[in-house]
Amino acid sequence: MYLSPSRAKSTLFVLFAIGISGTTAAFATPSKSIVGSLPQRVVSITRQSADNNNPFSEKEAIESTADGIPRGGANINKPPPKLPSFSTYRKFALPCLGLWVAQPLLSLIDTSFVGLSGDKATSAQQLAALGPATTFIDGSVYLFAFLNVAATNIYSTARAQQGEQSDKAESVVRTASRVALRSGIGLLLFLLAFARPLLSLYIGHGADNSPDLLDSAVDYVNIRALSMPTSLLSGVIQAACLGAKDSVTPLIAIVYSTAVNVVGDFLLVNKLGMGLRGAAIATTLAQWAATAALLGPARKRLVRDRSLGLWKKPESKADTVSAKTFLGFAAPVLTLIMGKLAAFGFMTHAAAAIPGQPTPLASHQIILSLFFFASPFMEVISQTAQTFIPGYLAPVADHISKRKEIDPSYDSTKDSLVKPWNQAAFDVGNSLLKIGFSVGVVIASLAGMVPAFRGGLLTSDATVQEAVKPLAKYLLAGAFLTAPVAVSEGILLAKRELKYLASIYLISTALLPSALVRVKVIGGNVEQVWACFAVFQLFRATCFGGKIWLPSLLRKVNGMLSHSKKKPAMK
Template sequence: MAATSPAPTRAAAALTLAPHRRVHHVHMPSGRPCPCRTSASPRRRTPRCRAKPTVKGVVDDDEDASRESDPERKEEEEAMTATGTLPGWLRLDTVGMDILSIAAPAVLALAADPIAALVDTAFVGHIGSTELAAVGVSISIFNLVSKLFNVPLLNVTTSFVAEQQAVDDSYRGTGENEFRRFPDNKLTEERKFLPAVTTSLALASGIGLMETVALIFGSGTLMDFIGIPVDSPVRIPAEQFLTFRAYGAPPIIVALAAQGAFRGLMDTKTPLYAIGVGNLVNAILDAIFVFPLGLGVRGAALATVTSEYVIACILLWKLNSKVVIFSGKIIGGGMIRYLKSGGLLIGRTIAVLLTMTLSTSLAAREGPVPMAGHQLCLQVWLTISLLNDALALAGQALLATEYTKRNYKQARMVLYRVLQIGGVTGTALAIILFFGFGSFSSLFTDDPAVLGIAKSGVWFVAISQPINAVAFVVDGLYYGVSDFAYAAYSMFFAGAISSAFLLVAAPEFGLGGVWAGLILFMSLRAVAGLWR
């Protein structure tokens, strides 16, 4: 026998059973109540009406009870409702304010690192051009090695801590705790045990030590790899700076893991304070080590490393007041999940680095003046992307929390709001850069040829801003639901197509082809993210 559709069955039941307070109305197609009379025994006879009635507001008690007793069905219905609900246009509602309250301190913290690098550059630049070039080479090598592991760990930690924080909140007040594998007398309402924090810090410590060993003993090989020969005047100061800088690898990655934990707890103010104190220490020590003590580039590296240990200590001290960070209880399943997700994001980071490195290499083939103009545009482009990064991490933390709690409507509202704010921000930045780029570009150089190249690239910098905003924000949203696989595979796809385009377009169209390839890269990232 063919199965009966539940909707007609409920409608028939409403017509044959006696009126119930949960059966609201039986309406004619015209919208008027049915004027016919019913018999004395309504349970057995249908209304005497020739018109076909329609049923509105039928709610069966048994169905209602089954819905309440079946949480999976209720969650599915909520998810379907959320999918079909489209929030209004951009408003500074509760969700919007939450996003801004997380993003504003985050963008200041993200901007602090480039500012610290500028301080180092300013001091070293007064030593000599050779030392300045050496520091530039060393920083490039250090960033290449560290970012390969640090950025994935930061993003994974943010998502996993936000998830476990949401689960812990759901157990509060029930007398139970999903993660309570720690003595209760050391846990309070303010201090929790989240395994993701312990696991992240343990991984960070191990990776940091490996980076230190690789940078110290492999500095010569790395110099050869990027084309700095042994007889180059840059070689010795570059190796000196890199060797001293290598000792700062452990505190950097530990501090990033702690920042990820704070982001997961939706606290971006504490990292801002810690980084601010560290940068102040760096500036003071630069002024002491570089010239008065005569340490040169080694003094600049020593000042930076000291400030990094200060930042890490402050973050660990503050984090320990909120969660248990030294528990000795690292859950194997959690470690495997970290390694799997981190491995995917390492692959994603490689795809980004290869594409960006290829674009820089192709621009360098155009000559020193075009390369200088391209580098100016690229630095402005990358600096402004910090704002998009801040919006992405705000969306990541909020979405991870709401999605874990199964607040699907709220999660979808977060998704729309962060995309709306990103779109508006990107458009505003595009307008500002288009009309103001020429004014402040002269702050970076007074070479008219370089300025001419840079001003011709204003289209690249300005037009790409809305696209960049969407691409960065969508990445954060996928991190928020821990879909690291799609984030990685979509980046492989975007990087492969963009790299192929760059290899064809750059030799033919010069810098125009390079900029077009970078816009294509960001566009494919945005489309791949929105597609799903």
């Protein structure tokens, strides 16, 4: 099949995500069966925890975990633990929110200071360069967010199995720190080596027509690349702190980084007029400050000898958690993240090709920054689902596995012990969906109001302010639909519906670039780019939500129809 040059350029951008993911392969190559065996591995961990201790009673199952969070190992012969309250969700989700919101917050601060500094022409030009630059940086860090997810999960499991200061728990921290630091160094070298050609490909024809735009974007990426090792390291340390039920230290680190970034942008961008370079330096210093604020408390809190083993693996035989095990656990999450990055990458590529630059790319950058800032408020609910729901599903999976070993013809749908546990997991999903919709309405409305009524907060260019106004409705729709997408995705991850998730991401990630390339070919506008994204979000929300709630809805409808048919006969 013929592949046009423009389509080839867009397709090649996906190699950016693939290339970065290759840096982790130098440390561990998960086996081909790792994804398929993941559910059983999780079950075996739960089973081992139960075998090493006395069977839990209902009360013990609740009290044995912080804030009553059930984490599996419960006795399925007992009623399922009480459903978590809103207060329990809040106590878990708020610290996690800090992890999700920190990176886009730094980019949003840079966008604001750059957009408000200098004259109108300079402001628009700098914003246009900031778009692809921050997408590259934020996308690179987000690609490695699976390290944070793995650190929290594996560390929490190790603590539950062997105690807070066990060799295995400390091994998780050391392994996570080593993998993150080495991945960060690999990412640093990758960005320094390939930033210019990738950004040139990313921007498209605009790179030839506006060489200053490309130079500014490359400068920003090269400076921000210096913070990649510490950025990834601080991410896993924060995640381990959350696993240790320490939410104060990560929040303090985020306050440090935000304060340093604001002060740095004010001095370097506003006062010294360093523009994009000043913003990049300020953000890099902010990330270094956050890591420095974390290292001391983390060594005291997480490891007894105060050594994170960053450069060399300890010789202790008790240090049993390998990098291969760590990265293998996170492989499914990485797959989903790469699909998301491809979508945002193609959006910025399409916006960069729209005539009339730099206004289209500048307006796209503002909306993209606002979306990246809003989405963590919904994404954190996905993480909450992945933490709470397995506590109800893992005992069921363990019970079913044992019963099938005894009786191959066993049918779990007819087992009266299984139903209440599955129903409890379903109820947790329902409650999180309600929370997600509530949060989505508030956050999406606030985000949409900025370009619609307060564009001057992010740019002094009147042309760009007018250009972002019609994009407000698409930002509102895309941000709101992120709520059902995130909640459903978290539930499906908890249920280990990995093949279904991968298939939907494969389909949607194939369709969205095709639509965006079409927008580029016909010389469309930024509104069409963001309209495509809103449809993309709607498609994912429908597919994910339908997988979870459609069977239950159909059963209710069938029950109502059956009941209505029986009524005349009863008369």
